[in-house]
Amino acid sequence: MNIKDLYYFQRLISTQSYTQTAADFHVSQPTISQAIKRLERHFQTTLFFRQAKTKALVLTPSGQQLLLAANDIISNWQHVNESISHLRQHTLRLGIEPSVSEHYLPALTKPILEQDLLSSVHTVEMGANQLVKQVLGGQLDLAISGNLDQTLDERLAVTPLRPFKFKILASPEHPLAKMEHPTFEEALKSPFVILNATYLNKLVFHQLAEQLSIKPQVLFESDSSTLVSGLVQEDLALGFVSDITAPAQSDLVEIPIEDVQVPSVHINLIRRAHQFPIGLFKQVMDIIEKTFEADEAVQEQ
Known part of the structure; x- marks a missing residue:
């Protein structure tokens, strides 16, 4: 069986036309017919039949199973080709979530420079959901992303790097900052940024509010943790931040969240499950893991 036969089968079911499929691959129509016959001989079954009235190609249960498998095989084959191409070119595409990049990119860049890999590692920033999609789609080789633990796809290989911890930020003048044991429920009486x-x-913020069946007052949403802390500093709102996006100002009060169940969220190093960490790939993975280990050791001191 040739992988091209799977390509022909996949396209034929999509186009519902031998003529169109042959044209798409710049081959003759008999080439497509012979590929289908080879697949049916190999599996000793009929893969589809043509409906009498509509002339549509209708998959048999065996054909449905083969189409699902063909989709996976073709996708993985394309990823393998891309990966080998990048190995030949000695390049790697790394995606980083903005909050992680803001905190960790300087520390990651130093060993990349020291190992003379800067021209080989192409880094982009994007949100967590987009990072996962691009790794699965083969546009990225590796990604450093914050993820809710239950949302990760089984087609991904995941290395947890560190957990997120969430907290409320308040100015020293805010009433919540003066309470002995403030709760998230009490905090939701105030506007948030x-x-x-x-x-x-x-x-995560909205999930916590849903646990209490309270609609939160969101004064402003921003892509800047500096702006969030500035509004909190002016006592215009409370802030909701993680420990890696929390600002450096020492005069803001950090309030732990203890009265609701905070979802389990980790910063993860993610790659496709079938992508083997070798060569440049392994070098970059080692740099990332060691950088996070070093940061965690500093935090524990």
Whole structure:
């Protein structure tokens, strides 16, 4: 069986036309017919039949199973071709979520420069959901992304790098900052400024509010943690941040969240499950893991 036969079968079911499929691949129509016959001989079954009235090609249960498998095989084959091409070119595409990039990119860049890999590693920033889609689609080789643990696709290989911890930010003058044991429920009586949908903070914030069946007052959404902290500093709102997006100002009060169940969120290093970490790929993975390990050691001191 030739992988081209799977390409022909997949396209034929999509176009519903032997003529169109042959034209798409610049081959003769008998070539498509022979490919289908080879597949049916190999599996010793009929893959589809032509409906009498509509002339549509209708898959048999065996054909349905083969089409699902063909979609996976073709997708993986394309990814393998792309990966080998990048290995030949000694390049790697790395995606980073903005909040992670803001905190970790300087530390990651240093060993990349020291190992003379800067021209080989192409880095882009995008939101967590987009990163996952691009890794699955083969547009990215690796991604460093914050993810809700239950949302990750089984087609991904995931290395947890560190957990997110979420907190409320308040100015020292805010009533919540003066309470002995403030709760998230009490906090929701005040307006909030939060990071926008580029970050997981927004999703987690609304999930926590839903646990309490309270519609939160969101004064403003921003892609800048500096702007969030500035509005909190002026006592115009409370802030909802993670420990890696929390600002450096020491005069803001950080309030832990203890009265609701915070979803499990991790910064993960993700790649396609069938992508083997070798060569440049392994070098970059090692740099990322060691950078996070070093940061965690510093935080524990």
